Structures are given as structure tokens and as C-alpha cells.
Amino acid sequence: MxxxxxxxxxxxxxxxxxxxxxxxxxxxxxxxxxxxxxxxxxxxxxxxxxxxxxxxxxxxxxxxxxxxxxxxxxxxxxxxxxxxxxxxxxxxxxxxxxxxRKLIDINPMKNVKLLRDRQKTIETLDNKEIEKLIKIIRKEKTFVSFRDEVIILVFLDTGVRLSELVGISVGDVRENKIVIRKTKNLFERTVYLSGTTQEQLSRYIKIRGELEVTNKLFISQDNRELNPHSIQTRLTKYGKLAKISKRVSPHTFRHTMAKRMIVSGVDVFSLMHLLGHTDITVTKRYVNLWGQDLEQKHKLHGALKGLKI
Incomplete structure (x- = not known):
């Protein structure tokens, strides 16, 4: 043949x-x-x-x-x-x-799409829940509890990720701002502190003192770098003690910060920078989620309110 x-x-x-x-x-x-x-x-x-x-x-x-x-x-x-x-x-x-790189003939993922998933409600903490949490923590009156209070204030004020928080060094704190260096996308950014957080953080740094073993801002009781898992464990514990049904976590604080900023009128581009997002899609999702709050704010402060036309 x-x-x-x-x-x-x-x-x-x-x-x-x-x-x-x-x-x-x-x-x-x-x-x-x-x-x-x-x-x-x-x-x-x-x-x-x-x-x-x-x-x-x-x-x-x-x-x-x-x-x-x-x-x-x-x-x-x-x-x-x-x-x-x-x-x-x-x-x-x-x-x-x-x-x-032409290392395979056919890309098996070429026509495979991600599965559609329902957009779940993102939990945030309200004023009463935050106040209950801080009140519970202040009852302990220890170095660890005061450190945890300051950590929560920084989370709520800046919306930083847990990995970013444990990466903060004492030298990164500049009066009313913190330079976040260890970021998810490798781009440094600056976040800002309210008067309350700035005061409490200043007190914490004095109590922390200068250490030779580490320059990390938040440390353990043994003056060592803080383990991210231990922070999450303690936040969960405080949430249960305060009888808060929602998950108390760094991400919950991040979402809470985003919501409060949006409701206060912060524009999406500024929030995107503060949160360290590289894609505005995620930030815009926050705006869409809390649209009802914005609708109420518009009713109260709309540009035409008070005009007799």
C-alpha cells in the first residue's frame, strides 16, 4: 500500500x-x-x-x-x-x-468559562456592633487586648488586608498616615488615620517600646512578630463574647470601612486607591451593593433639595 x-x-x-x-x-x-x-x-x-x-x-x-x-x-x-x-x-x-509558549498543541481551557455564582450579601458591622466589640475588649485591660483594640481601629479606619497589617513596621507610621509596603499587588500605598485611631496608635507605640528582635508594629506578648492566624482567632473570640452573630474578621472590617466611606460620599476612584484594588470592578461592586444607602443620602442631600423650582 x-x-x-x-x-x-x-x-x-x-x-x-x-x-x-x-x-x-x-x-x-x-x-x-x-x-x-x-x-x-x-x-x-x-x-x-x-x-x-x-x-x-x-x-x-x-x-x-x-x-x-x-x-x-x-x-x-x-x-x-x-x-x-x-x-x-x-x-x-x-x-x-x-x-x-507553544508547549501544547491545544489549550483545554480555551472554551471553558468560570461557573456563574450568586452574588452573596457582604456582611458589615453597624455602629452598635463595633461599640460592643470595643467595650468587650476594653474589659480585659492587658497589653494584648489594647493591641487588639488598636488593630481593629486600624482595620476599620484603613481597610487594610490582614497580610498588609502584619507587614507594617513602626517606621511606616507617619503621624496620621501609614505607608503600606507589603501589598497584594506589590504597589505601595498610603492609608490615613482618623484622630481617634492616631491617638490610640500613638499610645500603643509608647507601650510597645523599642525592640531589637523585630521592627514590626504589632507584636505578640513575647515581643515577637504577630501570626496572622492568631489575630483571626482573637477576633472570632471577641465576636462571640460580644454576641455578634456576624463573622468578625479582617475582611468584615475591610467591607465595613468600604461601606462607610461610600455612604459618606467618597468617590469610587479614591476608594479603589485606599483599598489597594487594581481593578475598579471590585470597588464598583461595593457601590452597587450599598446603593440603597446612597439613594437615601441623595434624598437628604440631593443637589435640587431646597430649590423652589
């Missing part, structure tokens, strides 16, 4: 040197390091790749669209939509990189 001039897809597959997962990961993570991605982001990619590979039980570089779709169907039985989308974002980044 006479051979065809062109090789078939199967024959091309046989002679093509296929890249292994290990080789693909090496190239991908080398690129991550060159782009100076955060260690947390790199760990996130590694964890998601390992989990996806375990579920699919095959080399990721050999995946086809149907394998990704089966992964989604299996995951829906045991995971929340947000968790599945988190994994899909990691896989998308991986396969897009391989596709761009």
Missing part, C-alpha cells in the same frame, strides 16, 4: 516530543519567579495543580477540554462554586502560559 505524503495526527503525535508535567511546571514557575509573584500566589498555583491532577488522575499537559469539564462535574458534588472557580483560574493561567 502506498503511503500518504502527510503524516496522520496519530503519527505526528508519536514523533512529537511531548513535554511532561514536571517540565511544564518548571517553565511555569520559573516565569512566576521572574515576574516576582508573591510566595502565596505561587503556593496557591502549586496546591491547585496538585489537587486537579489528583482528581483527574492524569498528566495535566495531556488534558483535553472534556477532562476539565469532568473535573468541574466531579467538583460540583463536593465543592462550592467559588472554590471550583479558584481552581479553574489557576488552570487557566497554567494552560494559557503553555499555549503562549
Amino acid at each position: 502506498k503511503r500518504r505524503k502527510e503524516l496522520s495526527k496519530e503519527e505526528l503525535r508519536i514523533i512529537k516530543k511531548n513535554i511532561s508535567d514536571e517540565e511544564a511546571f518548571e517553565e511555569f514557575f520559573k516565569d512566576c519567579y521572574l515576574r516576582n509573584l508573591r510566595p502565596a500566589t505561587i503556593s496557591y498555583y502549586k496546591n491547585e495543580f496538585h489537587a486537579a491532577k489528583k482528581i483527574m488522575n492524569k498528566q495535566l499537559v495531556e488534558c483535553e477540554q472534556k477532562n476539565i469539564e469532568n473535573l468541574i462535574l466531579q467538583s460540583k458534588q463536593i465543592m462550592k462554586v467559588t472554590t471550583i472557580n479558584t481552581r479553574l483560574r489557576a488552570l487557566r493561567a497554567f494552560f494559557n502560559f503553555l499555549d503562549k
Whole structure:
């Protein structure tokens, strides 16, 4: 039988040197390091790749669209939509990189979209809940409780993330402002303090004193750097003691700050900078969520109010 001039897809597959997962990961993570991605982001990619590979039980570089779709169907039985989308974002980044470098023939994520998810109500704390929280903390009268009070005030005043707060050094505090250096997107920004927070923070710094072991602003009782998990644990404890049904967490304080700023009339671009968002979409979502508050504010202070026309 006479051979065809062109090789078939199967024959091309046989002679093509296929890249292994290990080789693909090496190239991908080398690129991550060159782009100076955060260690947390790199760990996130590694964890998601390992989990996806375990579920699919095959080399990721050999995946086809149907394998990704089966992964989604299996995951829906045991995971929340947000968790599945988190994994899909990691896989998308991986396969897009391989596709761009021409290390794979077909990008299995090309036609796979993130799952639609209902927009959940974002919880925030009201005045009474914040006051109850501070009142409960002040009953303890210890270094740790005073430190925690100041931490909460900084969270509420600035909307900083937990990772950003633990990264603050004493030298980053400049009277009524704090320079946030260890940010999620690697862009430094300045956040501002109200008079109350500035006064309490100044008192805390005096009590903290100068230490040789660390220059971090917030420290443990043993004068060591503060563990982020311990902050969350203590906030949860205070929330239960204050009998607050909502989740008391750094992110709840961040949302509370955003809401209060919006209701006070801060424009979306200023809030975007204060929160350290790189995409205005997230900031605009806050505005949409609390539109009723803005509607009420407009009724009270609208430009035409008081005009006899």
C-alpha cells in the first residue's frame, strides 16, 4: 500500500516530543519567579495543580477540554462554586502560559468559562456592633487586648488586608498616615488615620517600646512578630463574647470601612486607591451593593433639595 505524503495526527503525535508535567511546571514557575509573584500566589498555583491532577488522575499537559469539564462535574458534588472557580483560574493561567509558549498543541481551557455564582450579601458591622466589640475588649485591660483594640481601629479606619497589617513596621507610621509596603499587588500605598485611631496608635507605640528582635508594629506578648492566624482567632473570640452573630474578621472590617466611606460620599476612584484594588470592578461592586444607602443620602442631600423650582 502506498503511503500518504502527510503524516496522520496519530503519527505526528508519536514523533512529537511531548513535554511532561514536571517540565511544564518548571517553565511555569520559573516565569512566576521572574515576574516576582508573591510566595502565596505561587503556593496557591502549586496546591491547585496538585489537587486537579489528583482528581483527574492524569498528566495535566495531556488534558483535553472534556477532562476539565469532568473535573468541574466531579467538583460540583463536593465543592462550592467559588472554590471550583479558584481552581479553574489557576488552570487557566497554567494552560494559557503553555499555549503562549507553544508547549501544547491545544489549550483545554480555551472554551471553558468560570461557573456563574450568586452574588452573596457582604456582611458589615453597624455602629452598635463595633461599640460592643470595643467595650468587650476594653474589659480585659492587658497589653494584648489594647493591641487588639488598636488593630481593629486600624482595620476599620484603613481597610487594610490582614497580610498588609502584619507587614507594617513602626517606621511606616507617619503621624496620621501609614505607608503600606507589603501589598497584594506589590504597589505601595498610603492609608490615613482618623484622630481617634492616631491617638490610640500613638499610645500603643509608647507601650510597645523599642525592640531589637523585630521592627514590626504589632507584636505578640513575647515581643515577637504577630501570626496572622492568631489575630483571626482573637477576633472570632471577641465576636462571640460580644454576641455578634456576624463573622468578625479582617475582611468584615475591610467591607465595613468600604461601606462607610461610600455612604459618606467618597468617590469610587479614591476608594479603589485606599483599598489597594487594581481593578475598579471590585470597588464598583461595593457601590452597587450599598446603593440603597446612597439613594437615601441623595434624598437628604440631593443637589435640587431646597430649590423652589
